Amino acid sequence: MAGVQANVELKRSVLVGNTLTYTASFLPVLILALESPGALAFTGFYSAATSVAKVCALGGVGLYSVNMLLSSRNVYLDRVYGGLDNVYVIHHDKGLIAFILLLIHPSLLTLRLAEDSLRDVILFLLPSDSPAVNLGKLSLVLFSLVILLTIWGRLEYQKLLLAHKGLGAILLIGALHAFTVGSDVSSLVYLKAYVGALIALALLAYVNTTLLGNFVAEKHEYVVEKVESPYEGLVSIHQRPVGEKMVYEPGQFVFPRFHQDGLEETHPFSVTSKASDDELSLLIRPLGDFTAGLRGLEEGTRVTIEGPYGGFNYRKGGKRQIWIAGGIGVTPFIGMAKAFEDDPSHPSVDMYYSYRGEGDQYLSRLMRDLLMANESCSFHEFNTSRTGRITVERVSETSDLEDVDVYLCGPKEMLEDMSRQLTLHGVKSEKIHVERFKLLA
Secondary structure, eight states, X not given: OHHHHHHHHHHHHHHHHHHHHHHHHHHHHHHHHHHOGGGSOOSSHHHHHHHHHHHHHHHHHHHHHHHHHHTSOOHHHHHHTXXXXXXXXXXXXXXXXXXXXXXXXXXXXXXXXXXXXHXXXXXXXXXXXXXXXXXXXXXXXXXXXXXXXXHTOOOOHHHHHHHHHTHHHHHHHHHHHHHHTTOHHXXXXXXXXXXXXXXXXXHHHHIIIIISSSXXXXXXXXXXXXXXXXXXXXXXXXXXXXXXXXXXXXXXXXXXXXXXXXXXXXXXXXXOSOTTSSSEEEEEXXXXXXXXXXXXXXXXXXXXXXXXEOOOOGGGSOSEEEEEEEGGGXXXXXXXXHHGGGXXXXXXXXXXXXXXXXXXXXXXXXXXXXXHTSTTOEEEEEEHHHHOOOOHHHHHTTSOOTTOXXXXXXXXXXXXXXXXXXXXXXXXXXXXXXXXXXXOO
């Protein structure tokens, strides 16, 4: 029952978070309607197009601002949404909605001119004599580029991160447009105050996270004690605390900043040690320039660790659990399995690990050894090059899917496919725990 209750609370927290997000984003529309009842009129096509354009502009700016708050790696948001991975997924979805709303705004303003003159439409689309109008057009063009690069671009991490860092500047340009173009935002006192405060909070969050390295977040100082490569393609980093060590739960992740030239970016990594250990360990697969550079991490390097984050924790589930991992997605499970050593009341677990590379074979052996030290646990591996992909149908051959908590971590496509299959096999959504673990730091 404890597991079901925890999952109900998780779903409820996401619902509350979404409700707060949309309420804060679209409250300007309500303020406009109350402060200036005649501002939204639908007496004809022109007035209706203008009114809907206003609603889209206010909702778009509001959602854009709240969305920047969601990307601020805030521990309180982590708790409200049931995990930072959920916050980032919602952040991604809301960013697209904000873009659509802001795109509809000028489209309707343009369309209302089509009734009278095609020339007016063309002039409206061209650069204007008004700097305020041009600021709005510039912010939308820049926002469009970021959205296109994020969704359809195949940029490497560094360039994608740089594109996202421009979102604060785009919001500032859009805010200057809203407050100088002669709109309701610039003339109505309460509307101006609320929208201004929301944008100011968003810009402060942007400056804190992007420029100041999340100055207000909980951080702990560590020193690199040992760096080893247990298998080709894997880097294991062991760190000891300088002063008070970080308190974390099994399955959580952190953002370490290694104070060594070329390695000072922040990326999320699952903690693979257990809370009672004197050291904090990370097991990383080098996939890009930054992570590949971690092979050259020097012992004695100072590390600032931000976190912990995440709600992916076996303690939120029931007494029977199924763990399904793909590739490097096994790392949070390593931390959870190690925690069993200090937890005599840990659940019984059937673990299914899907992999294809030789480095993953090492991870498979490690995971097997950790789990098989417990009589109530079992381990099943799927080498996709030999046995094919893991499916829920194959899982059900050796595990009972009735009244069981399922934990998933791996590639995005695998998570979506397995979640869908589990639902089709009758596993309730509140019993499925997913660690998406693909964040843009």
